[in-house]
Amino acid sequence: MSPLVTAQDLAIAGRLEPSSLELRAGELVGLVGPNGSGKTSLLHALAGIPPSTGNVRIAGQITKGMHPDHRQRLFTFLPASRDVVWPLKARDLISLALPRGADWAKVAERLDIGALLDRRMDRLSTGERSRVMIARALAPDPRLLLLDEPIANLDPLWQLLLLDELRRLAHDEDKALLVAIHDLRAAAEWSDRLILMSERQIRADAAPSALVASGLIEKVFGVELAGADLRLRLADRQSSP
């Protein structure tokens, strides 16, 4: 099966070394790596946020310079920041710049934000704001979702519900997802494939089990991934790459 997304020579000066990757429909790809390893930069470059360079094709189409409506049908991006500048109501924020005819009622239902819609964003908790902003990213029903730390700030129940929903979107609705996740255990458990980054470049791209078996995660993070538990291995920090 040909990949839905092909990205070549993605780079941001000082933040991301030239990187290439492919994403397939029906696949939830976890993006992991230590702080400052370039996860956010890789997502930015895929989303075409300046000052990034590189070529991104989604379903064979070059996304650069595409009309916003068309572009959002292909992909959307959830930024890591949950801050809002203007005190919009959640409902109004979701409908901002939405492609014509986008129906987000089902999305709102799945993320259980019905009760939040008529409240102002600045009066919601960070976790509630997260859910509203995730709903905004899902609203155009795109084929590719680029999500930066979607489960950060969510309570444990919502972390599980959201990961479940993301996997459903990949497996049942045939979308491609690239999701930066800080929680290694969640990433290994819920992803179909893991992309491991360190020092501003992609270090590995493999199935979670293969990546865990390779020992590379331990090298990069200095922690041991043993069953359901993560154990810190401080002794190896010095020899990490």
Added chain:
Amino acid sequence: MSARTILALVGLVVLAFALSMALPWSSIDYLFRRDPVLARGLLVELRLPRALLALTYGAALGACGAAVQAIFANPLASPDLTGTTSGAALGAVVTAYLLELASPFALSLGSIAGATGALGLLLALSGPRAETSTLLLAGLAISALAGALTTLALALAPSPFAFYDAYEWLMGSLVDRSLAQAAFALVPAAVAILLLWRQVPALDSLALGEQSAEAIGYDIGRVRLWVVVLTAIGVGACVAICGAIGFVGLVAPVFARRLTGNRPGSAILPAALIGAALLLAADLAVRTAPLGRTLPIGVATAVLGAPFFLWLVTHMRWKLGP
């Protein structure tokens, strides 16, 4: 925002414009009975340019204020507080008194150049998505610098009457402008407002955050450049004719955003209408106030606008506080 709200705002502007033309009624009424030709002349030559300038300048300040607030993601950004009007005034003074070019066209160009310089400097100093304190301090510094340079230019001017001459204009005045002068403000301001209107979707998307707006497909760097250039043209052309009028560009967008559910870009059109109504009303007030003499309109907007600004600052401090 509903079409009915827009219609109501348009109605308000039309009413303010009509009152501005008609009041004070007694003198017009008297003149029309005595000498209809003179009365018509008074209406067309004196009151029409004045009302048109109030309408134009108010609309330009409102629309540009809303756009500037949207790109700086800050409700305290406005053409006067960011030094844009001071920069425009400096440009006009340098053109008029040092280069000794007095045609409205030269003044407009000088003014627009000054406004572009001030706004460009602000963007370079405070960066996009400016913190309120950085933005206000940078704006204050630019205003102070432009003000000092304006005084310097007047002091160095060959004409010994430069200070006296420029005083009333610097305070902001709509008095004794011709229809031709009004056109020099009206045309650039109208073009600026119409082109700003094209940026509404991009400016609205900025409420999702700059990165989201860029991922959606808007070139925010280019949008920012458009807003800076169009604000300089719209406000600069008005400053060249009428001098610096403050606070309308701050107040109008704040009210407008209440009508648009805080969408920053959509506020441009209602802010233009509210700005126009505000300045027409302010002009009417200074003309008909029983003070025995006419106040400069810039003084009136400052006296009314400064307390509003203080309220906004304390309101924001309260909101942003712990």
